[in-house]
Amino acid sequence: MRARRMAGLVVVLAIVVGLGAGGGAQAAPLAALADAEVQARVDALLAGLSLEEKIGQLNQAGALPFPGSPKIEDVVSTGGAGSVLWLNDTKKFNELQKIAVEQSPSKIPLLFGLDVIHGYRTIFPVPLAMASSWDPDVPERAQTVAAREARAAGIHWTFGPMVDIARDARWGRIVEGAGEDPFLGAAMAAAQVRGFQGPTFGAEDRLVACAKHFAGYGASDGGRDYDPVYLPETQLRNVYLPPFQAAVKAGVGTFMGAYMDLNNVPASGNSFLLRDVLKGEWGFQGFVVSDARAVANLVTQGFARDGRDAAYRALHAGLDMDMASNTYPQHLAGLVADGTLKAAEIDDAVRRILTIKVRMGLFEHPYTDESLLAKVVASPEHNKEARWAAQRSMVLLRNEGKTLPLSKDLENVAVIGPLADSQDATDGSWLVFGHTSNAVTVLQGIKAKLPNARVEHAPGPEIRREFPSFFEAFMPGPKKAPQTPEEAEAAFQQAVATARAADTVVMVLGESANMAGEAASRASLDLPGRQQELLEAVVALEKPVVLVLLNGRPLAVAWAAEHVPAILEAWEPGSAGGHAVADILFGDVNPGGKLPVTFPRKTGQTPIYYARNLTHSPEGRPMYSQRYWDGAVAPLYPFGFGLSYTTFSIADLKVSAPQVKLGEEVTVTADVANTGSVAGDEVVQLYIHQKAGRDSRPMRELKGFERVTLRPGEKRTVAFRLGPDELRYWSTSAGAWVQDAEAFDVWVGADSTATLSASFTVVP
Ligand code: BGC
Numbered sequence: 001m002r003a004r005r006m007a008g009l010v011v012v013l014a015i016v017v018g019l020g021a022g023g024g025a026q027a028a029p030l031a032a033l034a035d036a037e038v039q040a041r042v043d044a045l046l047a048g049l050s051l052e053e054k055i056g057q058l059n060q061a062g063a064l065p066f067p068g069s070p071k072i073e074d075v076v077s078t079g080g081a082g083s084v085l086w087l088n089d090t091k092k093f094n095e096l097q098k099i100a101v102e103q104s105p106s107k108i109p110l111l112f113g114l115d116v117i118h119g120y121r122t123i124f125p126v127p128l129a130m131a132s133s134w135d136p137d138v139p140e141r142a143q144t145v146a147a148r149e150a151r152a153a154g155i156h157w158t159f160g161p162m163v164d165i166a167r168d169a170r171w172g173r174i175v176e177g178a179g180e181d182p183f184l185g186a187a188m189a190a191a192q193v194r195g196f197q198g199p200t201f202g203a204e205d206r207l208v209a210c211a212k213h214f215a216g217y218g219a220s221d222g223g224r225d226y227d228p229v230y231l232p233e234t235q236l237r238n239v240y241l242p243p244f245q246a247a248v249k250a251g252v253g254t255f256m257g258a259y260m261d262l263n264n265v266p267a268s269g270n271s272f273l274l275r276d277v278l279k280g281e282w283g284f285q286g287f288v289v290s291d292a293r294a295v296a297n298l299v300t301q302g303f304a305r306d307g308r309d310a311a312y313r314a315l316h317a318g319l320d321m322d323m324a325s326n327t328y329p330q331h332l333a334g335l336v337a338d339g340t341l342k343a344a345e346i347d348d349a350v351r352r353i354l355t356i357k358v359r360m361g362l363f364e365h366p367y368t369d370e371s372l373l374a375k376v377v378a379s380p381e382h383n384k385e386a387r388w389a390a391q392r393s394m395v396l397l398r399n400e401g402k403t404l405p406l407s408k409d410l411e412n413v414a415v416i417g418p419l420a421d422s423q424d425a426t427d428g429s430w431l432v433f434g435h436t437s438n439a440v441t442v443l444q445g446i447k448a449k450l451p452n453a454r455v456e457h458a459p460g461p462e463i464r465r466e467f468p469s470f471f472e473a474f475m476p477g478p479k480k481a482p483q484t485p486e487e488a489e490a491a492f493q494q495a496v497a498t499a500r501a502a503d504t505v506v507m508v509l510g511e512s513a514n515m516a517g518e519a520a521s522r523a524s525l526d527l528p529g530r531q532q533e534l535l536e537a538v539v540a541l542e543k544p545v546v547l548v549l550l551n552g553r554p555l556a557v558a559w560a561a562e563h564v565p566a567i568l569e570a571w572e573p574g575s576a577g578g579h580a581v582a583d584i585l586f587g588d589v590n591p592g593g594k595l596p597v598t599f600p601r602k603t604g605q606t607p608i609y610y611a612r613n614l615t616h617s618p619e620g621r622p623m624y625s626q627r628y629w630d631g632a633v634a635p636l637y638p639f640g641f642g643l644s645y646t647t648f649s650i651a652d653l654k655v656s657a658p659q660v661k662l663g664e665e666v667t668v669t670a671d672v673a674n675t676g677s678v679a680g681d682e683v684v685q686l687y688i689h690q691k692a693g694r695d696s697r698p699m700r701e702l703k704g705f706e707r708v709t710l711r712p713g714e715k716r717t718v719a720f721r722l723g724p725d726e727l728r729y730w731s732t733s734a735g736a737w738v739q740d741a742e743a744f745d746v747w748v749g750a751d752s753t754a755t756l757s758a759s760f761t762v763v764p
Contacts, residue, residue, distance in 0.1 A: 042354045045108070046347060053106040054350045055332045057082035058315075060113065060289060062324035063092075064474075069326075072096065079104040080329055082353055083111040083157070083289075083321065088433040090370050093154035097366045109366035111357060113289075116158040116207065117176060117430045118142065120149035121373075122382040122575055123439065126428040126552055127162065127188070129393040129571030131178035131596035132642075134683040135707045136191035142389050143195025145382050147207040150432070152376040154368035156360065157208040159256060161192035163243035164213055168607040169600065170223025172520030175429050175552030175572070177218065179596030180609045180639060182239050183702045186246035193250035201251060202360045211247035213258035213291055215273055216240050220260055223606065225521045228261040234695065236262075237730035237737075239611075241277070248282045253356050255288045257319055259297065266303050268294040269310075274318030287320040287352035296325035307331055312340055320349035383576055390573040390580030395593040396566075396643040403544060403566035405587025405645060406504060410450060414502035415443045415457045416495050416538060417509045417531065425510065425550045428572025429517035433474075438575055442508045442548055445578030449586050456502060460495035461488035463529035469514050492534060499538045506585065507535055507564075508548045513572060516552025525556040525603040532559065539563050548581055554599040558636055569595070587645065592681025592707065594642035594751065601636045604628075610639040610752040611698035640685050640702070640751035646676030646712065650684060653748050655760045662741055665723035666760050670748040672718055674710035683707045684718045687747045687754065688726070693740035694733040700752055722746075727762065 046054075061081035063072045075081050076099045084096060093112050100110045118124045124142035131139075143161075150158065165185055166174035178188035189211065196209035216236060220227040231240060244255070255278060258267035267273060268290045278284045295314045296307060304310035311331035314322070322328035335341040357363065396404070419425040421444070423437040431437075440448075447455050462483045472479070483491070499505045509531045514520060526532060536559070539545055546566040549555065550573070560567060568591065570581050583589040600608045605628075619633060627633040649672070656667040672684050686704035690697040704720030728739040741764045747754040 038355060038358050041358050042351055045354050045358075046351055049106055049350070051333055051336060051343070051346070053079050054346055055329055056080050056104075056106065057108065057350045057353050058321050058328045058332065058346070059083075059326070060085055060321050060323045062292075063087035073099060076100050076110065077103045079106050081110060082108070083113055085113040085324065086433065087112065088114055088153065088155070090154040090368050090373060094367050094370065101366050108354070109357065109362045111156050111208075111362065112154060113157040113159060114150070114155045114432060115160065115430060116146050116150040116155065116432055117160050117162070118428065119146045119386070119574060120153065120155075120432055121377040121435075122146075122149060122386050123427045123431065124386050124389050124574045125393040125577070126175050126430075126572040126574075127177055127192075128175050128179060128552060128596065129573060130389060131184060131188045132395050132569070132571065132593040133389070133392040133707070134184070134594050134596070134705055135392055136187050138389050138392050139188055140191040140195040141385055143192045144198070145385050147196045147198070148205045149373070149377055149382070151205050151207055152368070152372040155207065156362065157210065157254065158196055159210045159212060160196065161189055161209065161247070162212050163189040163247060164218035165240050165243065166218035166597070167609040168218070168223040169525055169554040169597065170522050170603070170606055171218060171220060172225055172516045172522070172553070173218070173518055174597065175516040178243070180598060181596065181611065181702050182242040184596055184705070185243035189243035190246045190250040193247050193252045197251060197253065201253065204361070204365060208253040208356060208360055209247070210254040210256050210289065211244050211252045212256035214255050214267060214278065214288070215244055215258060216262045216267070217258040217260055223521050225519050226259050228264070230263055232732065234730050234732045245282055248278075248284050253286045253360070255284065255286065257288060257290050257294060259291050259294050261301065261303075266294070266298055266301050268319055269298050269303060269313040269317045271317040279318055285352070286356060287349065288318060289321040290314065290319050290323045290325070292323050293325040295319070295322045295327040308335065311335060315341060315345060315349065320352050386574050387576035387580050387583075390577050391583055391589045393571060393573065393593050394580065394584055394591050395569040395595055395641075396584075396591040397569050397637055397641075398561060398565065398567040399643055399645075400565040403546060404568070404585060406546070406585050408450065408586050410453055410504050412454045412501075412503040413446065413450065413456070414499045414505045415446055415455060415508065416460060416499050416505060417507050417534070418459045418461070418463050418529070419510055419512070419550045420457055420459065420506070420508035422512065422550070424513045426573060426577040427513065427575060429513045429520075429552050440576055440578035442506070442550070442570075442578045442581045445580070445582035446506065446585070448579065449582040456498050458495040458498035459491060460534045461491045461530045463512055463531065465515060470519050472514065488530065492530060492537075495534055496537050496541070499543065500541055503543065505538055505541075505543050505545045506548060507538060507545060508550060509535060510549045510551035510555065511553070513552070523603070525554065525600065525606070527555060527557065535560060535564065546585065548585070554597055556600050556602050556636065558601045561636055569593075590645045590678055590680040591642070592644060592683065594640050594683045595637055596639070598635045598639045599637040602631055604631075605633075605635065608635055611701050613696045614699050638752045640683070642683070642751070644676075644680040644682065646674055646678045646680035648680070648682040648710070648750065649673050649675050650682075650749055650754075650756060653746070653756050653758045655746060655758045657760065659761050659763050662739055662762055662764055663724050665721050667719055667721055668704070668746055668748065668758070669717050669719045670756065671715055672708060672710070673715035674712050677712050679709065679711045681707055681709050682750060685749060685751065685754065686720045687752060688722065689745045690727070690740065691743045691745065693742045694731045694738055695729070697729065700747065702752070
């Protein structure tokens, strides 16, 4: 053992010395290393580690000074951590790394992880917004910039992309994902992995990505964060898993387990998910980290008897790294000593972590140049990218009488609402620790666009959560006392008076950043606070009113959809968001985003999504169509919906063959033309319905989309291929993936209610 250990260390030292510790242009690009060479290095490292050192690699230590937690320097110097999270300080990264590399027994460098969700210094639209672009280039380019900035700060590993499908807008974390659809979600997941990690794993300006939260987290009962999830295998495999599998196919380095119970087995101790599906069927070679404290929480959740049982069940189920619960360091050695866990199980987990460390070049580049970040974030390109991403992510929901675009000759504009000048709502949910905002608000964006106009602002009554977020404890700065009812009333009157004195009113309403995200579920999807009342009071003034929504989830804005002539869904658009809103409001940019999630009319319609199955009493038949006696069943805005300042026609739908054999492809084509007078983007969407089969299938499923830019009068043919990957599904009846020889309907159009249709049949 001793000899093997020495041999391992000698190999590691040779590698580090040979390539120059701390960087240097001569370092081989790690991705270029053949797998066999990576494995040889990992074998050598592993052979040199004691059991304690191995267990150290499986621990991710939290750097937040929680009461009673050991000093992070002590954990690192004794070899007690393979990774550190919740730190965002380049100097401190280097200090800890020096301790790891020079003082810890194994000398293995630390992997620094942090949540870089939609930007590091330059903030991009929230992921739900980026999915609204229906353009995978948007998240790919955004996460490329995020990775470049974060890596320059010394971060190696981001806990993103979050690829949870969410069909219930009450769930606060809907903001972090790509919405309700597995096909769109898979495209956005793969794009984000490509953006974070780059074309070759281990590039010096990229991050290791982490697909989370595996799996089913978005389907929590009642939309309540962390609540149990019950998903039959057909839903899990057909709807919730495809974005995760897409991340694996895109080469994602790591996965994160979810918190909640999935069918009564917590995701962090779920060997079906981790061993059978992820590491078995999908052949995932990276490692799996728990969610924060999730291993210890197996006890809290009523699954494991105690910490020892929790450590056993998580590791045995395939969870490789313990995030911040200190359960693995406390119990794994004892579990190996008494034979409960096999040493090979520990080795497999350590091997996975070391493989990532070797492949990403951590041994060659353990340190970060402390002057790099300032140079990287100074790039004006990054701001341009953020503005472009925000422009492409916004969705025009209503535009009666061509209210938009507004004229740049306006002289007297009121910009009203609690979010109009809010950097917090503009940046959006989940920024990195210690972020100082430089967001351009909507008010600032409009002022910049109309330098000679009178632009007045009044926020109206403040909005705030009824119950504060657990995370607010971590926010810097003094906490503001709530407005008194009198102060709120005065602010209300002031806002109405400001609107009255203007010729045109832009209302900026929605949710503050802490109203969506983790631990931010809601029981109502109405505009919070007195915003609805304010909107009605301003509309009653009978001026041209435009509503800009800043929010991280669909809101039930049925009144606005009937009474406000123009509505722009701007989401939480990031640091250049105010400019992007103004670019669209004043016609410099024609909006082309589409909803990645259905908007309900009323909260009670949730969960709501387009890809439902038919029933014995299909909607549309007069006697049967009404599912609720107190309101419509149809959503306010369907999945895939979004308007433009121009008009499009989609016609001439063709299917390459009326019949194809099982396993063969059909090609579906349609012509899209810009029939209006300005250039614009249309997202051409293809939906299918399998008309009968071993199982019932959804009445529509998205299976293709393309965002095209067309000049006035320009026409383009868009083509989609439908092959076995698109036509197969997980069948409850068969207990397997199947493709049925059956008839299919196809629709191509501008949203999920498209009417242009054709059909084809798959024959044996
Ligand atoms: C969240 C994860 C996050 C982790 C680390 C948890 O509370 O659920 O999404 O990556 O914290 O910050």
